[in-house]
Structure formats: C-alpha cells, structure tokens
Amino acid sequence: FLSNLSLSVFIHFSVITQILASDSIPVQYLGIEQGLSNNVVTSIYQDHDGFMWFGTYDGLNRYDGYGFKVYRNIIGDSTSLYHSHINSITGDAADYLWIGTSKGISVFDPFNRHFYTPTFRSFDKEDRNTLVENSNIIKSAFNGDIVLAGTDTHGLLYFKRSSSNGLQIPLVIGKAKVSNYRVSAIEYD
Secondary structure (H helix, E strand, O other): OHHHHHHHHHHHHHHHHHHHHOOOOOOOOOOHHHOOOOOOEEEEEEOOOOOEEEEEOOEEEEEOOOOEEEEOOOOOOOOOOOOOOEEEEEEOOOOOEEEEEOOEEEEEEOOOOEEEOOEEEOOOOOOOEEOOOOEEEEEEEOOOOEEEEEEOOOOEEEEEOOOOEEEEEOEEEOOEEEOOOOOOOOOOO
C-alpha cells in the first residue's frame, strides 16, 4: 500500500512539475493599462462566441483576445448599461447577457448591441416594477431557459428566456409569504 501511495504521489508531483515548467500555458496580465475599465474585477463570463466579459466597479468589459470594448451607463441613454458597478454576469439560451449591477439589472441584446432594463411583477399584485436596487447575483438555469436574480430587498426574481418581464418569488415562512428578503447567492441542482 505504501509503495503504491509513494508512486502515486511521485506521478502527481511529476505531472504538476511538468505543467508548472511548461511554456504551453500562457499567462497574461490584463489591467487598465491594456484597456480594462477598472482593476477590480467582480465577475467573469465567457459567451457563446468565446468573448470574455469582465464586470468591474466601473463598467462591463468585453475582451476579444486583443483588446477591450467597455460599456458604461450613459446618462439619458436608455439603451446603455443601467449602472456601471457590475456584480454578476450570466447568459441565457438566446445568447443575451444578463448583468446584475448595484442599481438594477441590464440585459444586453447581442444582435442590436443595446441594453434594456427588464421589469418584474410582484408576486401578489398586477404591477410592473423596475429594479432600482442592488442585484447581488444573476444565474441562468435549465440550459439558460430561465434567469434568476437575487436582490437586496425584493428577494428572488424569475425571468423566462430573454423575457423583459419577470416575476417575484415569495419566501414562504409557515403560512405567510414574504416579499421583502435578501438573496446574496444562488445555486441550483
């Protein structure tokens, strides 16, 4: 048993040493000097075309392997990013990007290269609301057919594939349904 363990440890150490010594794994620093909008990266996402998206404290950055295209909020432009402080990025089945910001949610339409702001209906009312608070986390589920957004005070929001209209999911405590709760992480199985 001990000799098998020693051989196993030696093989793993040998493979790790080869990987670390190899020149085949390129490591490149990307920062503001290379065009990134801010050195504080809060989220990373790779889209269906292979572009890398970086959320920062000062904008959404698309990296194509050569340079950055930076998207920020432009005051008065409803087709720009809703807010420039990015918390989370995910994609849906229609290849739209969903961006959680510190002031709401933006959805990037890759076909016309514009953003829009989705709305949601409260679980107990027939209303339409725009999220104007922190969206902590955004995750797609079921191969991108739904998008879930965790907020500071409106709880969990549910959006069907590329829909601009979502639904608030209440937290059920006993027989009561609560709409004012915080969601800071989402994990589905």
